[in-house]
Amino acid sequence: MVKYLLLLINMFVLFILNTIFSDISINMNAPEQVEAGNEILVEISLDKSDFDSFARFQQEIPAGLKPVPVNTANADFSFKDQKVKFIWLKLPNEQKINISYKLLVDQRLKGNFNLNGTFSYIANNERKSVAVSPQNITITPSSSIDEKLIVDINDFKNLVAPINTTVPNVNQVKCIRQTPYLAEQASGEYIVNLLVNKGNKEKFAKIQENIPEGYSAIGVESKDAIFTYKDQTVKLLWMNLPADPYFVVSYKLVPDAGTSEKPILNGSFSYIENDNTLSVDITEQDINLTNTSKENLMAIMSVGNQDVSEPVNIAQPQDYSGKVKIEIAESALKAMRSDTKLTNMLEPESGIYYRVQIAAGHRPINMSRYFKKYNLDKEVRTEFHEGWRKYSVGSFFVYKAARDYRVHIWNTTSIDDAFVSAYNDGNRITVQEALMITNHEWYR
Numbered sequence: 001m002v003k004y005l006l007l008l009i010n011m012f013v014l015f016i017l018n019t020i021f022s023d024i025s026i027n028m029n030a031p032e033q034v035e036a037g038n039e040i041l042v043e044i045s046l047d048k049s050d051f052d053s054f055a056r057f058q059q060e061i062p063a064g065l066k067p068v069p070v071n072t073a074n075a076d077f078s079f080k081d082q083k084v085k086f087i088w089l090k091l092p093n094e095q096k097i098n099i100s101y102k103l104l105v106d107q108r109l110k111g112n113f114n115l116n117g118t119f120s121y122i123a124n125n126e127r128k129s130v131a132v133s134p135q136n137i138t139i140t141p142s143s144s145i146d147e148k149l150i151v152d153i154n155d156f157k158n159l160v161a162p163i164n165t166t167v168p169n170v171n172q173v174k175c176i177r178q179t180p181y182l183a184e185q186a187s188g189e190y191i192v193n194l195l196v197n198k199g200n201k202e203k204f205a206k207i208q209e210n211i212p213e214g215y216s217a218i219g220v221e222s223k224d225a226i227f228t229y230k231d232q233t234v235k236l237l238w239m240n241l242p243a244d245p246y247f248v249v250s251y252k253l254v255p256d257a258g259t260s261e262k263p264i265l266n267g268s269f270s271y272i273e274n275d276n277t278l279s280v281d282i283t284e285q286d287i288n289l290t291n292t293s294k295e296n297l298m299a300i301m302s303v304g305n306q307d308v309s310e311p312v313n314i315a316q317p318q319d320y321s322g323k324v325k326i327e328i329a330e331s332a333l334k335a336m337r338s339d340t341k342l343t344n345m346l347e348p349e350s351g352i353y354y355r356v357q358i359a360a361g362h363r364p365i366n367m368s369r370y371f372k373k374y375n376l377d378k379e380v381r382t383e384f385h386e387g388w389r390k391y392s393v394g395s396f397f398v399y400k401a402a403r404d405y406r407v408h409i410w411n412t413t414s415i416d417d418a419f420v421s422a423y424n425d426g427n428r429i430t431v432q433e434a435l436m437i438t439n440h441e442w443y444r
Helices: 002-021 293-305 330-336 367-374 399-412 432-436
Strands: 025-029 034-035 039-047 055-060 065-071 076-079 082-090 098-105 107-122 126-140 174-178 190-197 203-210 215-222 228-229 232-240 246-255 266-273 276-281 283-285 353-359 380-385 388-396 419-424 427-429
Touching: 002 388, 025 126, 039 055, 039 065, 065 076, 076 190, 098 419, 126 246, 126 283, 174 266, 190 203, 215 228, 246 293, 353 367, 353 399, 367 380, 388 399, 399 419, 399 432, 419 432
Parallel strands: 034 126, 174 283
Antiparallel strands: 025 039, 039 098, 055 082, 055 107, 065 098, 076 082, 107 126, 174 190, 190 246, 203 232, 203 266, 215 246, 228 232, 266 276, 353 388, 353 419, 380 388, 419 427
């Protein structure tokens, strides 16, 4: 009798567990075979039921494969330390979510590997995980490469010198302005053409040009950017950049009555690299951008090879689904280039904590002199991170406190793109990961 009772109890517990974990289901679709040098489309289908918490889908990718996002479903996509991550601060409302990305396969590869993954989320203030069923993928050798160069995917990391799959040097990102020319002699209107070399950047970019008094601006060709003109400033904002590596945008300058002087312009092209906001000055050249053939644009970029300004990051955007802040302050650019010594290095703390980043750059600055104008009530500290000198204030063990202080900086200083950064024992992690570890709530 006792044996049957225990059996019934066990069956009941299993039923309850299955009911709990059946609320989330995840499936992956990928080809079973691919030839080296081609790409693998990985599609993940997630049935999240009614959960809308913080969540993350993560997969570990073997060396020799490079992921490129296709459909992120409003997640923050990243790839670091051979891990692909889709992170949501809040899951979309839809019950079924589809995400996908491409894996670019190095042409020297062959062999088999297993692709698996884990979906983690918060339910009842607890972190839960659901594993995706692993899939074995076979890479067949490329017929267009010397057999002596072919390496098994399991040995690739140790035997082959790594190929640089990071974003190319920022000097490869350029923006060139054709010397403005008269549209019609009688009208006095000028055409402004801008050639952008975006490298492999894909999202969040902006052109900003200062227009002289006496002129207004009208968009002509925006390449799907949002064109605005206000307070003598032209802006073209992309949430997603055009697919072509080179493209031309243009606008028209319309003179006010009595204006006859030739316009003198200055501007910058800003973009996102590794979650940092970078900027290059727009250079003006006497070139012809009315011919937009790929051959002509490539020739202009190759011959021009102009030096560009060192990128400067005043902060970096935090809201990837809404407003993207790419405001580069001219005064900060000058200050970041001053050759002074770093002081006030950031010391690591234990556990999870948050700071508010207010600026970043490549060159050292005189911190006490530069940040004095903001009258900050907390000490500014600096750290080296991913090739940048990053400047932040405060130390908060609760995200909401850091968020509130970020808002305080927005309201009391001219720094309107400060954001919250997260740390774990002194090492930078994403805010989403910190919230998942601590089970703290996220606040806008």
